[in-house]
Each structure stands twice: as structure tokens, then as C-alpha cells.
Amino acid sequence: MERSPAARLLLRLTTAAILLFIYLPIVLIVVYAFNTNRVPTWPPAGFTLEWFGRAAQSSEIRASLSLSIQAAIGATLVALVLGTLAAFAVHRFSFFGRETVSFLVILPIALPGIVTGIALATAFKTIGVQFGLLTIVVAHATFCVVTVYNNAIARLRRTSRSLEEASMDLGADTWQTLRHVTFPSLRTALLAGGLLAFALSFDEIIVTLLVAGPQQTLPIWIFNNYLRPNQAPVVNVVALLAIALSVIPVYLASRISSEAAGVPR
Amino acid sequence: MAVEPVTSLSGRMPDQAPESLRRPVSAQAAETAVRLEAVRKVFGETEAVAGIDLEIADGEFFSMLGPSGSGKTTTLRMIAGFERPTSGRILLHGRDVTGVPPFDRDVNTVFQDYALFPHMNVSENVGYGLMVRRVDRAERDRRVTEALRMVRLAGFGRRKPSQLSGGQRQRVALARALVNRPRVLLLDEPLGALDLKLREEMQIELKVIQQQVGITFIYVTHDQEEALTMSDRLAVFSEGRIEQVGSPADVYERPTTPFVAGFVGTSNLLRGDVARAVIGSEGTFTVRPEKIRMTDPDTAAGDDELFAMGEIRDVIYLGSDTRYVVALDAGGELVVTQQNLETSSMEVLEARGRAVRLAWKRRHVLALEGGPSAGEEEARRNP
Ligand SMILES: Nc1ncnc2c1ncn2[C@@H]1O[C@H](COP(=O)(O)OP(=O)(O)O)[C@@H](O)[C@H]1O
Numbered sequence A: 001m002e003r004s005p006a007a008r009l010l011l012r013l014t015t016a017a018i019l020l021f022i023y024l025p026i027v028l029i030v031v032y033a034f035n036t037n038r039v040p041t042w043p044p045a046g047f048t049l050e051w052f053g054r055a056a057q058s059s060e061i062r063a064s065l066s067l068s069i070q071a072a073i074g075a076t077l078v079a080l081v082l083g084t085l086a087a088f089a090v091h092r093f094s095f096f097g098r099e100t101v102s103f104l105v106i107l108p109i110a111l112p113g114i115v116t117g118i119a120l121a122t123a124f125k126t127i128g129v130q131f132g133l134l135t136i137v138v139a140h141a142t143f144c145v146v147t148v149y150n151n152a153i154a155r156l157r158r159t160s161r162s163l164e165e166a167s168m169d170l171g172a173d174t175w176q177t178l179r180h181v182t183f184p185s186l187r188t189a190l191l192a193g194g195l196l197a198f199a200l201s202f203d204e205i206i207v208t209l210l211v212a213g214p215q216q217t218l219p220i221w222i223f224n225n226y227l228r229p230n231q232a233p234v235v236n237v238v239a240l241l242a243i244a245l246s247v248i249p250v251y252l253a254s255r256i257s258s259e260a261a262g263v264p265r
Numbered sequence B: 001m002a003v004e005p006v007t008s009l010s011g012r013m014p015d016q017a018p019e020s021l022r023r024p025v026s027a028q029a030a031e032t033a034v035r036l037e038a039v040r041k042v043f044g045e046t047e048a049v050a051g052i053d054l055e056i057a058d059g060e061f062f063s064m065l066g067p068s069g070s071g072k073t074t075t076l077r078m079i080a081g082f083e084r085p086t087s088g089r090i091l092l093h094g095r096d097v098t099g100v101p102p103f104d105r106d107v108n109t110v111f112q113d114y115a116l117f118p119h120m121n122v123s124e125n126v127g128y129g130l131m132v133r134r135v136d137r138a139e140r141d142r143r144v145t146e147a148l149r150m151v152r153l154a155g156f157g158r159r160k161p162s163q164l165s166g167g168q169r170q171r172v173a174l175a176r177a178l179v180n181r182p183r184v185l186l187l188d189e190p191l192g193a194l195d196l197k198l199r200e201e202m203q204i205e206l207k208v209i210q211q212q213v214g215i216t217f218i219y220v221t222h223d224q225e226e227a228l229t230m231s232d233r234l235a236v237f238s239e240g241r242i243e244q245v246g247s248p249a250d251v252y253e254r255p256t257t258p259f260v261a262g263f264v265g266t267s268n269l270l271r272g273d274v275a276r277a278v279i280g281s282e283g284t285f286t287v288r289p290e291k292i293r294m295t296d297p298d299t300a301a302g303d304d305e306l307f308a309m310g311e312i313r314d315v316i317y318l319g320s321d322t323r324y325v326v327a328l329d330a331g332g333e334l335v336v337t338q339q340n341l342e343t344s345s346m347e348v349l350e351a352r353g354r355a356v357r358l359a360w361k362r363r364h365v366l367a368l369e370g371g372p373s374a375g376e377e378e379a380r381r382n383p
């Protein structure tokens, strides 16, 4: 499509403005993490790595980072198992209410976090579970399942049914077919879904606040500390860490997905 | 890794089938390999296969020919074990396998879309059946190498299916099935995705391989020429039923129903008033286009000949032959093919509109069972 030079310029400016609007605040956080000045001021007074040292020495930060990682790994593993099973069930068997099940599996990602959080907190209290790592893992798993399920079912639908038939035709029973044909073709989809689940869990705060009890995940620690003026630069350092730990998995997942899509079947 | 050079067609013919791929010749030559008894398959409202009986002999190259949707694939899938018949029985070498899963049948399939495992290389694909049956490594490697050599893909073992051309994938699919030495090989339109030239080469090659390994081939196709040239016998399918079973010559020269006459070759039906005027009796008759002699209107007909007068309506120049569509004075039309012995394309094309006399031997007129022809059925289905 041909566009006039003026229109093209306008389009570029708009795009630049939008990207600036989204990323400038994040850049600001990154810059302030290296700022010698304790209060955020522009321009930065000088360069320092002091805040990184402080953050590394804080046992509170180390504990919350460790909790966040444990919770994310736990939620991802639960999501991988349940998401894969759900995808197989919905894809393979036609049963009454199959579409409904599919919808119900996806729904948690759309439900308001605050509602999910209150509901789960109430449920945990009712059955008398101690709030802590376990409740965080279960709560996160409810929405992490979605990414695994979506990736797995998309792959199952794209994989030709005749591959499984070919396997059986060549003498493989149901179990051998699952192991040698179905599962390997699902592998990259599960990897991508798992990485997304990890990122989703790692930066979740609303549901987490309601089910974490006295524990602090990394986002909760940030939330509790960013208003304290003397903590500001350390908060920025932790935020930088949080960005890295959620962006890297998402980036890897999108790489894996596009590679898998690029390979002709 | 040696890559086999592509040479001429004759140079590319498969070598003698290696010993391990050949089936021992059975004592009774005409043993029945596959037997279908009143097999029916219904999907919801659709009756895909409407009750067929069929016997296929051991070592036969048997084709299932019919238009799309006539139930060929469903029949093949029931023999393979992917679909269970709604009713009826399937026997493989005398054993009732009606409820037996695919992995317990001595049958292998070459799928229309090849269904090669994308995450395995060519060797792993071909060796898959041996691997899941726990054939030991050395034996497996030896047989995979032999099978790949037979389909002329020696040296391609390390490639992924995505790095192969359509024709090469087709050969891998064939090797993957043959390496298991099945007693029956099922092929569902295996050449459908190939271009014409490759298709013709593969037709010859498949036939040669079949003769070498001596395995029963059941070959599904909608291409009548393919079925006629490759098969020992064929079955013509229509709407879930078998219209006729016989050798290619039988089916072509002596079609028993209007559907077969129309689907295999050009129908050239004479019926009603036209039949009465030209043949002199009631019924539906057919004459093959190449059996008709086309002459000047005033040439005399022979004693044993029937004739009809008409006018050339259309001329289709086919290189070695020309096809004429002649509108009969008595009504209806006949298609006539004539070899281009001395005529050139210019002369042939000028023939349009000319009055002619068509004559053919009495014995080339075939009486058909009643019922609509393939063409009419087509028209009824897609008005
Ligand atoms: N799994 C299925 N579910 C529903 N209908 C089917 C299924 N498989 C085949 N059919 C129907 O059965 C009929 C015969 O199909 P098929 O055996 O594939 O014919 P062909 O191979 O001769 O083209 C068609 O009308 C087709 O739509």
C-alpha cells in the first residue's frame, strides 16, 4: 500500500510515542537503580552499584525471591500436569459438556484476580489449610493451567491424527504411540506453555496478597516497600530483577513457539 | 554421506528386492488374503459403506476405484483397523480381525499425506515398526538400509522429512511400511499429491516393487487410468457399494452397469428412442469411443455393423488421437476417438460441423443393467 510521506511520518511518530509511553517509565526505573542519589531525581547524579549490594545483602529480599521462584516452579509443574491432561481429555474424547470444560479451564485467566483471590482464601480457610507456599502454588496453578492447556491443545489440533494412526499401524500400542509420537510432538508446546506459566506466576500479586498469609513474594515485597523513601533505589533494583525473570521466559516461549510454527510438518 | 545421483528413468528402477523384504511364496498360490463379508459402516446419518462383499487373493495388486466419497477410504481403514465396521466381518488370511486393533494386524498402510513422524529422521521413521516390535538394533539397521536402497533413498537416512521432496517422502512412507514385511499393504491414493510426471514414474515403480516383494497391494484411487494400468483386478465403488469387480479388461470392455461404463472411460450411452432407432431394441447400451469408425456419410457399412448418421459438434485434438463429439440425427451424442494416422491438427480442427457416418461392429455394443449413468448421477448430485 502506498502512503503519502506525511501520513508515513505521522504513523512513525505515533508508533514512537506509544512505545515511549510504555517503555520510558521502565527505562526510568532501570536508570534509577544505578543512580547515586537516594531520591529519584532527574538527571541522575552519578553511577553506582551500591543498591545492588544492599539488595543482595537483604535477607528479606533473598527470602522473597526464593519464595517467588519456588511458587512459580511449583505452579508451573502443577499446570504442566493438569494442563496436559485437560488438553488430552478435551482433544481425544468427545464427552458430554466437552466445550463447557474447555471454557471452564480457560476462564480463570479472565476472572478478576480479586475475586479468585477472595474465593480461594475463603476456601482455604474453610478446609483449614495454613497460608503459605502451598496455597500460593495452588492459587497460581488455577490460572497457569490456561497457558499450558492452550499451547498443548493448539498443538494437538495441528498435529495430524494420521501420525498416531501411522504409529499404531506400524505395531505400536496406545502407550508406545503416546511415548514415541504424541508426546514428542507436544514437547515444544509444553515448554513454551510452561515458561509462560512461570512468568505469569512470578509477577502475580492480587491473588497472592490474599493467599500468602504473612509470607512475602517478590512483588509483595516491592509493593510493601516502594513507598518508603529510603528504600526507593533498592526497590528499583528488585524491580529490575523482576523484569528480567518475567521477560526472559516470555521471550524464550515466543522463540520456541515461532520456531515450532516455522517447521513444516 | 553418499547421495544417490538421479539418473534416467530406467536407471532409477529399483534393484532386485532384497531377500529380507520378499515374502516366501505361499504353497497355495490363490489363498485369500482379505475377505470382506457384508461389511457396512455408518457415520451418524451417512452410510459410508453400504454392505460389501469382496475377496482379494494373496499377492494380488487390487485397486479400489471410485469417485470421491464413494467409500474407498472407509473400506481401507476398516481393513487396517482404524474403523470398526457397523456390521459384517473382515478376515485376513482366514483370521477374523473385525475387532482387532491396528497394531495386532499383519497389515501396513501408506497414508495419503504420508504421515511421516516430523521429529524423527528418515532412518528412524523407516525403523519405527521394527523398534516398537523390539527387533534388535543390528537387524533393524540392516533392514532399514535395505528398504531405503529399494526405494532408492540410500544415503538419505539422516535427513528429516521436512528436508525431502514430495516424491522422496512418498518413498519413505513406502519403505516404512514394507520394512515390516506385512502380508498386505494398503495404499490410499499414494500418488495423489505428486505431479503428473513423477506420478507416472512412481506407478511403474510401485508395480515393480509389488511384483518383487510379492505382497498383496490394495490400492485406492479415483483415477481410472491408474487403476486400469496397475491392477491385476479392481473394484469400482459408487455410493458405498461395489458396482463391479474384475480384471481391467473386464471392467473396461464389459462394464455391467451404466455407472461403470461412465466412470471407466467415456460412457457413450444409447437409450430410449435413440437406442430403438440405432440399435433396434429397448434398453441401455454403450459403445466404446475407440470402437467406432467415422466415415463420409455415403460410405457403405459392413454386414455385421450398426451405424448412425450425425454431425461433428466438437473436436478435441489430443496429439496421437483426436476425440470427436458427434450429435446423432436420431438424438443424443456419441464420443468417437480416432488415431491421427495421416491427419494434422489443422485438418482435424476443420472437421467441426461436418456430416459423418458412424459405424461399429455389433459385438462391440454392450447392454447395461438399468439405472442412471455416472454422468446423470453427477448432475443429480451437483445440479
Ligand atoms: N469419520 C467420518 N465421519 C463422518 N463421515 C465420514 C467419515 N469418514 C467418511 N465419511 C463419509 O463417508 C463417505 C465416504 O467417504 P470415504 O470413504 O472417505 O470416500 P472416498 O475415500 O471414496 O472418497 C463420505 O460421504 C464421507 O463424508
Ligand SMILES: [Mg+2]
Binding pocket: B069, B072, B073, B074
Ligand atoms: Mg479417500
